Amino acid sequence: MPELPEVEVVRLGLEPAIVGATLRDVRVLEPRSLKRHDARRGDFVGMLIGRTVNSAQRRGKFMWFPLDGSGTGDHVDALVTHLGMSGQVLLNTRDASPERHLRIQFVIEPGDGEPLLMSFVDQRIFGSMAVDYLVAVGDRWVPSQVAHIAPDPLEPAFDDERFVAAIRAKHTGVKRAILDQTLISGVGNIYADEALWASKIHGERATERLTRAQAESLLAEIRVVLQKALAEGGTSFDEQYLNVNGESGYFAHSLNAYGQTGRPCPRCGTPIVRKSFMNRGSHFCPRCQRR
DNA sequence: AGACCAACCTGCTGGC
DNA sequence: TGCCAGCAGGTTGGTC
Structure with a gap:
């Protein structure tokens, strides 16, 4: 479903809530929603709990959230999201009832304010999340699994x-x-x-x-x-x-x-x-x- | 190397 | 009413 504009709308909506927030709880309800995650580098949940989000980035239809603290080895890790054909990321207060196709849910604690629920909802499971490390490509740092795609036409790096x-x-x-x-x-x-x-x-x-x-x-x-x-x-x-x-x-x-x-x-x-x-x-x- | 297609999924709609 | 084919915004891995 979502192409660049839809992903950017989601990124813009998440940015004020998630940047500076700490990931306090992560629940994976659908393991197939982690198909982009390389489990050899570590457990998805274990790599996220307690980490703080530094920014909200996007290239094309990929979106990612670099995390502070040391990653694996010398790497900076990021939570990577691709919405596939039917993915959504929704923000809710903690008393909200679970969405129909809820696949992964986070409790995020902003620097100030009440904890929020961040829900990855995806009917068809073509989308997924992962923890991946950043690599330098041209003038940017992007997740290794995003390194092969070209810049998008709305970013300065597009030639x-x-x-x-x-x-x-x-x-x-x-x-x-x-x-x-x-x-x-x-x-x-x-x-x-x-x-x-x-x-x-x-x-x-x-x-x-x-x-x-x-x-x-x-x-x-x-x-x-x-x-x-x-x-x-x-x-x-x-x-x-x-x-x-x-x-x-x-x-x-x-x-x-x-x-x-x-x-x-x-x-x-x-x-x-x-x-x-x-x-x-x-x-x-x-x-x-x-x- | 580059082009192309099947496979991955669920759910809804329209025709018979 | 029920069943089935067809369709839906994407990416990947494999073959040629």
């Missing part, structure tokens, strides 16, 4: 020139390319369809046939749609995406292509088409977006 050259050097379809997190991170199925619509590019267009101007335009539209969605609190279709307070985002009202099958293209009126491709739905205007 526009490198992106334009790299996508044009690939031999694949444009939509595939922008969903490739090692080329550009943070874009998922919704915002891929929206950015392609905005830049009038068919998702199956060959990347090697993209002109430099088209690649630049596509990148610009990716940034626009991600920023606009972020400003509107992300995209919610149902209860599967909520912010830390359990509230929906509003960007679903602004979608031009994704999920708009049969509705008129806002630009030319031609009905939006849905086509199954790479095992997921792709939505586009057959008139504005030619192969």
Whole structure:
């Protein structure tokens, strides 16, 4: 579910509560939600109890919380979170009843104020949490399991020139390319369809046939749609995406292509088409977006 | 090396 | 009413 804007909404919501807070209790109700955790480095719960959170970071769809105190050896450890398709992180007071798909729950004690419950809720268990160590990549420290992905287009480290050259050097379809997190991170199925619509590019267009101007335009539209969605609190279709307070985002009202099958293209009126491709739905205007 | 797809999960909807 | 196919916002590991 959650793409960059949704993850950023969650990160922004967690930041004031969790930075400076100490993890006082951790309960793992669903061990499969730890699939990203490398148990050879230590027990997930044991590595977290008593640790204090230093900051709230994100790259693409990964979010992590560096911890103070010595990590394993010379490493700085972080609590890493990926929401997968249906993950949420919710903040509640301690008297709240457990959520339907509660997988991991923390009691966090802020520097000042009452302890809170931080709940990792995930229907499909594609998301997960882990304790991982930070490694230096370019100008940032990121968890080792995040080192392979590219910067996202909203961070300063993103290199526009490198992106334009790299996508044009690939031999694949444009939509595939922008969903490739090692080329550009943070874009998922919704915002891929929206950015392609905005830049009038068919998702199956060959990347090697993209002109430099088209690649630049596509990148610009990716940034626009991600920023606009972020400003509107992300995209919610149902209860599967909520912010830390359990509230929906509003960007679903602004979608031009994704999920708009049969509705008129806002630009030319031609009905939006849905086509199954790479095992997921792709939505586009057959008139504005030619192969 | 790079491209591609199956697998990992649960739950809801729509057609018969 | 019941059953089943199809679909859902993502990443990974393996094969070619």
